[in-house]
Amino acid sequence: MSQVHYLKTPLTDEDVMNLKAGDIVYLSGVMFTARDAAHKRLVDLIENKEELPFQLDGAVIYFVGPTPPKPGEPIGSAGPTTSYRMDSYSPILIKHGLKGMIGKGKRNQDVKDACKKYKAVYFGATGGAGALLGKLIKEAEVIAYEELGPEAIRMIRVENFPVTVINDAYGNDLYEEGRAKYEVKD
Amino acid sequence: MREIAYEDIVKAVKNMVLHTATNLPEDALKKLKEAHEKEKSPVAKKVLEQLLENAEIARTEKRPLCQDTGLAVYFVKLGQDVRITGGLLKDAINEGTEQGYIEGYLRASTCDCFTRENLKDVIGYNLPAIIHLDLVEGDKLEIAYAAKGGGSENVSRARVLAPAQGRDGVIEFVKSVISEAGPNPCPPIIVGVGIGGTFEKAAISSKYALFREAGEPHPDPAVAEFEKELLYELNKLGIGAMGMGGTETVLAVHVEKHPCHIASLPVSVNVQCHSSRHNHITL
Ligand code: SF4
Numbered sequence: 001m002s003q004v005h006y007l008k009t010p011l012t013d014e015d016v017m018n019l020k021a022g023d024i025v026y027l028s029g030v031m032f033t034a035r036d037a038a039h040k041r042l043v044d045l046i047e048n049k050e051e052l053p054f055q056l057d058g059a060v061i062y063f064v065g066p067t068p069p070k071p072g073e074p075i076g077s078a079g080p081t082t083s084y085r086m087d088s089y090s091p092i093l094i095k096h097g098l099k100g101m102i103g104k105g106k107r108n109q110d111v112k113d114a115c116k117k118y119k120a121v122y123f124g125a126t127g128g129a130g131a132l133l134g135k136l137i138k139e140a141e142v143i144a145y146e147e148l149g150p151e152a153i154r155m156i157r158v159e160n161f162p163v164t165v166i167n168d169a170y171g172n173d174l175y176e177e178g179r180a181k182y183e184v185k186d
Numbered sequence: 187m188r189e190i191a192y193e194d195i196v197k198a199v200k201n202m203v204l205h206t207a208t209n210l211p212e213d214a215l216k217k218l219k220e221a222h223e224k225e226k227s228p229v230a231k232k233v234l235e236q237l238l239e240n241a242e243i244a245r246t247e248k249r250p251l252c253q254d255t256g257l258a259v260y261f262v263k264l265g266q267d268v269r270i271t272g273g274l275l276k277d278a279i280n281e282g283t284e285q286g287y288i289e290g291y292l293r294a295s296t297c298d299c300f301t302r303e304n305l306k307d308v309i310g311y312n313l314p315a316i317i318h319l320d321l322v323e324g325d326k327l328e329i330a331y332a333a334k335g336g337g338s339e340n341v342s343r344a345r346v347l348a349p350a351q352g353r354d355g356v357i358e359f360v361k362s363v364i365s366e367a368g369p370n371p372c373p374p375i376i377v378g379v380g381i382g383g384t385f386e387k388a389a390i391s392s393k394y395a396l397f398r399e400a401g402e403p404h405p406d407p408a409v410a411e412f413e414k415e416l417l418y419e420l421n422k423l424g425i426g427a428m429g430m431g432g433t434e435t436v437l438a439v440h441v442e443k444h445p446c447h448i449a450s451l452p453v454s455v456n457v458q459c460h461s462s463r464h465n466h467i468t469l
Contacts, residue, residue: 002229022229022430037302066253067293076291077250082337082370104337104428105370126233126428127337127372128461131208131249132240149304150253150293162236164229164430175369178431182227182424 006160010058011099016119019165021172025123026160031060031102033154035081038145039089046096053144053153056093060100062125065150066134074140075156077130080104083122087111094120102163106175116171123163124174136161188265188325190469192272195327198467199282202331203258204290206465207250210241213400214376214437214462221374221427221434230432234374237427237460252461255292256333258283258315261397265324279329280313287312295336318390330397330466335459338375341367344389344454353412356381356453357419363455364420364436369429372459374437376400377420380454383444392456395440397464404441413439427460 002022007015009029019025032054034042045052063083067076083103090101091114099120104127115121125133139157146152166174210218218241222234244251260279270278287294294306296313305313316334343363347355360379367375380391403410416439426432437460446452 024232064253065293067250067255068291070291076293077244077253077255079253081254082340084370104372106368106429124369124428124430126236126240128252128335128459129236129240130253131244131247131251132236134249134253135243135247164428166430174431175429178227178229178426179368179424179429180431182426182431182433184422184424186422 009060011060012058013119016099016121016169019121019168020170021165021168021174021177023165025163025165027060027163028159028161029157031062031156031158033062033064033066033156035063035065035151036085037148037151038153039086041145043089043092046092054155057097058099059097060102061093061098062156063101063103067130069140075134075137078134078137079130080125080127083107090114094118107167112167112171112173115167115169119169121165121169122167124166125163133161187269188267189269189271190327192270192278194469195270195275195278196282196285198469199279199329199331200286200289202329202465202467203283203286203333206331206333206463207255207290207292208244208248210244210251211462211464214460215241217400217437218374218460221437225427225432225434227426227430227432229430230427230434233427233430234434250290250292251463252335253293254295254335254337255287256335256463257295258312259332259334259393260315260317261330261394262317262319263322263328264319265326266321267325268327276317279317280310280315283315284311284313327469328466329469331464332397333463335461338371338457338459341371342392342456344385344392344452346385347451347453349449349451351451355451357416359453360416360455361419361423364425364457365423367457368425371457372461373425373429373435374427374460375435376437376458376462377416377439378456378458379416379439379441380456381441381443381452382446383452384447385452387444388452388454389456391442391444392454395442396456396458398440400462401438406443409441409443413441416441
């Protein structure tokens with residue numbers, strides 16, 4: 001049965017090991033936003049042994065390119081973007097301490113294997129619920145690559161941000177399991 | 187000759203863009219509510235609940251429904267008895283688009299194909315719009331608009347089948363496209379299918395099919411029957427809202443059919459996510 005968890009970031013190995021595909025998690029605390037362009041830069045930094053713009057240990061990255069904020073608001077609409085574009089970068093970040101990723105859509109086997117090997121999880125947020133999810137982001141600040149516009153890295157603070165565990169650290173995949181349960185075979 | 191002023195087109199387009207970003211059209215909303223009622227999976231039901239809540243927040247607080255505010259796609263029907271004064275029709279549509287996207291704090295999502303440089307300071311904010319123009323009878327100007335997100339475009343496919351593959355071949359192809367897409371296009375989705383014509387005609391028809399009111403059957407009863415059959419087949423896939431498994435994956439299937447060459451059977455599948463931001467104006 002799917003369980004409900006309330007977790008604070010950064011995530012620990014223990015937090016991760018308590019999660020199973022299909023569980024609902026409400027995340028609170030600091031997370032970082034990044035899309036493909038920012039991921040590429042992070043991986044380049046790691047490869048060149050340079051310092052990253054934020055602490056990767058226990059971090060959660062949210063794959064999102066928000067709309068511009070209206071005056072007086074921290075961020076605009078901010079739902080997840082499709083995750084496969086990050087597949088070639090995520091395993092390296094996971095190896096260096098990343099514990100959680102939030103996006104939408106399937107991940108490849110390399111990402112699933114990395115989650116298992118280094119204890120990390122992939123969460124799904126509701127795609128297209130940008131207005132609702134943007135409201136749960138209480139603070140946002142660009143901390144790197146401002147020139148990338150919506151793709152810049154932002155440090156955000158969220159409160160009870162609702163996500164579902166898609167790939168856990170045990171090799172389970174909600175997309176496969178959920179679908180198998182409701183598929184009607186001829 | 188009836189005259190329509192450039193500035194009037196700019197203004198009407200801008201207002202349509204602004205309204206559509208934050209107001210989910212009635213037809214899509216109705217379909218989402220129906221799906222929420224029918225859904226058997228509790229996880230998917232919860233997602234559908236969030237989508238309805240999201241639509242409500244977007245409408246009342248004027249926040250964009252989704253952060254991907256799309257490329258602006260238009261189907262324009264220009265009556266032959268209309269003359270546009272003060273500028274070009276395409277420029278007016280582009281200008282209205284740009285103004286709407288800037289004023290609404292919407293995202294500029296156009297970029298160069300290879301350098302990936304955002305074109306907002308090169309061509310214009312979220313420009314150029316994609317404009318399909320048709321000349322028709324009469325003295326009206328009809329502009330239909332969609333804010334088309336990337337997630338659902340990315341899983342869309344076109345193929346030219348062999349005539350012998352026939353109706354069953356089309357069903358099989360559409361099923362394979364939606365199955366492979368899985369969670370990526372933000373289900374529940376609306377599926378546009380263009381059948382026949384040439385390669386590009388099928389693709390454009392599949393997009394045009396998405397401009398119909400969600401769930402409105404094709405006027406030709408045989409085509410409408412085919413839509414029903416496809417809907418049934420696709421929902422058997424069990425993908426569910428956001429791909430987490432469920433009974434309600436596809437909200438509607440719209441098919442557009444066109445005569446084709448004796449040697450070919452072109453098919454195109456264009457996917458529309460649940461954030462079906464469509465609208466139209468008539469001037
Ligand atoms: S597929 Fe649609 S709902 Fe999903 S992120 Fe893209 S535009 Fe938004």
